[in-house]
Amino acid sequence: MQKKTLAVVTGTRAEYGLLRPVIQKLLCSQTLRVQVLVTGAHLAPEYGSTVTEIEADGVPIAARIPILKFRGPLATADTVACAIGQFSRWFWEQRPACCLVLGDRYEIFAAAQAAAYAGVPVAHISGGDVTLGAADDWYRHCITKIAHLHFPSCAEYAARVVRMGEAPATVFNVGGLGDENIRTMKKMTRAELGESLGFELVGPFGLVTFHPETAGAAAPEAQMAELLAALDETRGLKWLVTKANADAGGAAINAMLDHWAADRPEKAAVFASLGVKRYLSAMGYAAVVAGNSSSGVVETPTFGVPAVNIGTRQAGRILCENVLCCPAEKEAIGAALRTALTPAFREKARTAVSPYNGGDTSGRIVRVLEEKLLEPGFGAPKVFYDGERG
Template sequence: MKRRIAVFTGTRAEYGLLYWLLKELKASPSVDLQLIVSGMHLSPEFGDTWKAIAQDGFDIDAKVEMLLSSDSAVGVVKSMGVGLLGFADALERLKPDCLVILGDRYEALAIAQSAMIMRIPIAHLHGGEVTEGAYDDAIRHSITKMSYLHFVATDVYRKRVIQLGESPDRVFNVGAIGLEHFNRSPVMSYEELSNSLEFELNAPFFLVTYHPVTLEGEDPAQSFTSLLAALDQFPNHQVIITYPNSDNGGRTIIPLIEAYASRYPKRVKAIASLGFRRYHSALKHALIVVGNSSSGIIEAPSMGVPSIDIGIRQRGRLAAESVLHCPAHVLAIQEAIAKASSPSFQELSRNVVNPYGDGHTVKRIVEVLTTCALQSTKPFFDA
């Protein structure tokens, strides 16, 4: 009998990371793949990215509407409540043998709670990591404690998951799943990327993604305005800016992005969602990745591209030498961009070793998912 494996996705970035895992599970003769789509995917405001999932040839087995049009912490909590209702119905109908969840988003926490109460074993990807500037940090560790199987990105993170009381024989260091793209996904040429964006790329460009910091009380608009002011100091460089995620504070950034792109139509391209192929192509051709997205830390080093991590959102995450950290202040960002643009730092970045693995992760994950015994309960492991 085929094993029913459900995979959850709530954001464009997470789907891009899961793409090759979904392909392998769909192709496996021993798996009945079930895909649950929710969160930002179903929002026109964030690009209706569920359509891209369907265009990639995946059947969506459940769409769970949960995202309220709110930019507050209360709105996020209410969205989780709506999600719990929808996830309960979806999981009851699909009855998966296992639920795969990646990362640390509040959408993921909502479905993890549902699965845990309904005694559905959870396989969690990217546990054990630390991002001190976002409530994602607490969410990630909470999902770890609700999960039975753990697929982590480094030995440091494996030790941390074990430290949380998880048995070592259920914690697998497979590397970062997003690096699978560098071995299997074709990259657009510079010209193809330019045509796809309907934007003439004719100068070195920065790839920018900035998400709100959900802890520490930082004003996302103020920090993002500092970033834009720093970018203004490099008028001979173009900028591709993607929308932030749907965390509280994210919607205050979107109008700033659109206004900036309108002010410099030949220099700046704003886009709600690049999709994973265009994103990785832009990453490959970018001079620098700028912002506070995890991709700048985890994926950019494998492309040999330097990245600038702004502020505290990713503080505590393991990073390669090609990642520069700086506070969310104009001068600091400006100095980091200048350093990352220098020939010496560009050369260092091209030869850096990425601590997140070799990109051969999916087959390791599928082997465990299809062969291991699954349980919904587990003892606490005392190291």
């Protein structure tokens, strides 16, 4: 039997870290042939050229699609237009049976649109979430309406996808890939992590990631200034910081981070990317995780680590007992960090129960893809699901 071709798109370090076990299992599939398309921040030196992580995993790359070459107020729109053009040509020429995407970023939105224009069905991981503080929120819901298959990370998000008009037979509540990574990936020891980073981690430290808020009128540089001031006033911790992603405003706050860390070499270390193994290892040893990354609210519950979620970027997501929310203001951030570091809150965080545990999430995704892509008529025009009619 001839294998069906499945294209998998990845554009960022965080998203590849989640897709990694899915790709690895797909590479062993007896019925699917995988073509990995690499784009976005993976190919940009200023964001760590994280394509090297994919290469180090031995994953064959079918195409490299560079898109981050625009500046100015229309940079995101220009990038999306560029990405749609390049992905459309690739999909039209290669004609894969399906395109698998994860998440909600603009480059993934562009890839999903391009697949649709070329008549290629889309399978979408992590639909149904809500993040009111980021433009990603509407990108994600648009991808849901494009996609033929849906892999949300918990029951509440699966129900939301159905309420958006997607047939229940196409929606599979598989759990969270981040949760699976934490449970299955072999972590580094604390000593190995510190040696790998070149940053001593003998005492307590906090893990920080802060991205621009892309919905609303928040000023990323002003918010970063408030965060850095709060970190400076929090005693007894070192800070391990990963830089912002390629959203508008990310380059400016990354420059602030570089300057801040250069003045505090004994207290802070900043990295463009840690890679999934170092990042999850660091999260497990951290005294607190702070910032506004999705990992701070989605993955920390599995570790039982206190988390401080800053600002509105993640507003709307399910929050567990280990997460404290605060405005992006120095005093509020400082107060939340102090609470998170208390013995009482650390105990509360330790017993948090994650709603994202789906067991063998990556395996479940692959098994559904292997089954559905071989069904006669897969990819036929979708019908809006209005619920059961009496």
